[in-house]
Structure formats: C-alpha cells, structure tokens
Amino acid sequence: MEPRQEYESADVGRHRGAPSPELGLDPALRARLTALFDDGWAIWDRFDIEVRREHWHPFVPADYALVLDALLPLRAPNIRFLEWGSATGVVSIMADLLGFDATGIEIDAQLVATSRDLATRYESRARFVAGSFVPAGYRWKPPTGDGRLGTIGDGTSAYPALGHPLEDFDIVYAYPWIGEEAMMLDLMRCYGRRGARLLLHENDGVRIYEP
Numbered sequence: 001m002e003p004r005q006e007y008e009s010a011d012v013g014r015h016r017g018a019p020s021p022e023l024g025l026d027p028a029l030r031a032r033l034t035a036l037f038d039d040g041w042a043i044w045d046r047f048d049i050e051v052r053r054e055h056w057h058p059f060v061p062a063d064y065a066l067v068l069d070a071l072l073p074l075r076a077p078n079i080r081f082l083e084w085g086s087a088t089g090v091v092s093i094m095a096d097l098l099g100f101d102a103t104g105i106e107i108d109a110q111l112v113a114t115s116r117d118l119a120t121r122y123e124s125r126a127r128f129v130a131g132s133f134v135p136a137g138y139r140w141k142p143p144t145g146d147g148r149l150g151t152i153g154d155g156t157s158a159y160p161a162l163g164h165p166l167e168d169f170d171i172v173y174a175y176p177w178i179g180e181e182a183m184m185l186d187l188m189r190c191y192g193r194r195g196a197r198l199l200l201h202e203n204d205g206v207r208i209y210e211p
C-alpha cells in the first residue's frame with residue numbers, strides 16, 4: 001500500500017485541539033465533537049493517573065482534531081469504518097457522528113466498557129467489540145525475521161463476534177506504536193478489501209495508505 005495523503009501534527013499526543021471553525025462543520029455537530037474530545041481527554045487524564053501510573057499500558061490517545069481532518073474528506077454514504085485498538089472509543093464515536101458506519105475493536109475489556117458508556121452518552125451507534133483486531137491464524141513474517149508484535153496484544157480475534165471479516169471494511173484506522181506500522185500494512189495486504197484505505201496516526205501525523 002502506498003501513502004497517499006498526510007495530515008501533519010506538530011505535537012502528537014499532547015495536542016488537545018478542538019474542531020476548527022474553518023472546517024465549516026454544522027455548528028451542532030461541531031459542538032458535539034468539541035464536547036466528545038473534552039470528555040475523551042478527561043477520561044484519559046483519569047486513566048493516566050489511575051492505571052498508567054501503576055502499570056504500563058499501550059493506550060495513548062490520538063490527536064483527535066488531526067484524525068477529524070483526515071476523516072472529513074472521506075465522508076460518503078454507506079462507508080464502513082473500523083478502528084483497531086479503539087481504547088475509550090472517541091475516534092469511533094467521532095466517525096459515527098460524521099456519518100460512517102463505525103466499529104471499534106479493543107483488547108482491554110475495561111476500555112470497551114468505557115467506550116460503550118461514552119457512546120451511550122453521545123447517542124452514538126458506534127459498536128465496540130472486545131478482542132483482537134488480528135485475524136485468527138495470522139503470523140507476522142517481516143523480511144528481518146523479527147516477527148514480534150511490539151505492544152500489540154495477543155487475544156481472541158474479534159471478527160467472528162463482530163460478524164464481519166476485515167475485508168468488509170472500507171476504512172481502517174489505527175494509532176500504532178513506532179515500529180508496528182509495517183505489520184498493520186501487512187494485515188491490510190493479507191485481509192483488507194481492494195480499494196480499502198488504512199489511516200495510520202503516525203509520529204508526524206495521520207497518513208492515508210491506499211492499495
């Protein structure tokens with residue numbers, strides 16, 4: 001898959017921007033997204049104190065405004081959006097509010113509960129499934145021979161519970177840790193639908209890959 005478009009971020013991970021007025025969003029939608037981002041950051045702040053201070057955890061939140069910039073031009077009817085590692089659900093709920101048919105897969109069951117609560121608060125139809133975004137039987141075999149999966153957790157594949165294989169999705173979004181991008185691109189090559197897009201929130205911004 002080749003990178004097609006990039007949305008640059010100066011300060012990934014610490015940026016807490018609101019949806020820009022220049023995006024021309026409907027004011028009611030902009031207000032809901034602003035509240036969603038604020039709620040997401042408040043949940044993150046609590047999570048950071050209550051969970052991450054005690055034990056390392058792979059969840060760090062995206063630059064939500066940057067993901068919004070990347071999603072807006074992709075809006076179209078009947079687009080299936082999947083988030084790999086949906087954590088507190090902010091990105092999938094945002095995708096739903098933008099009109100995508102949105103689903104998140106998250107391996108940490110407690111985060112799945114958090115994301116469902118947040119979806120209820122926003123009257124969002126985004127679905128959240130507990131399990132792994134890695135299809136059953138997949139093995140990462142890079143040319144270097146080092147097939148370790150970094151922070152990507154091992155668990156039961158979520159697709160059977162979801163009722164949709166990976167190839168049913170038009171847009172897949174993830175925020176990988178550095179070094180995990182190649183495996184995610186390989187997953188899309190192996191299981192993604194031809195024409196599907198992979199959006200990766202990388203260190204310097206959101207990059208859109210297309211086959």
Ligand SMILES: C[S@@+](CC[C@H](N)C(=O)[O-])C[C@H]1O[C@@H](n2cnc3c(N)ncnc32)[C@H](O)[C@@H]1O
Pocket residue numbers: 058059060061062083084085086087088091105106107108111131132133134151152153154155174175176177201
């Ligand atoms: C860097 S965080 C990204 C959070 C969110 N997607 C965002 O952009 O704000 C990665 C998330 O992936 C989850 N995760 C790790 N391995 C996973 C797996 N195999 N399947 C599903 N989720 C996984 C982690 O628990 C964590 O919540």
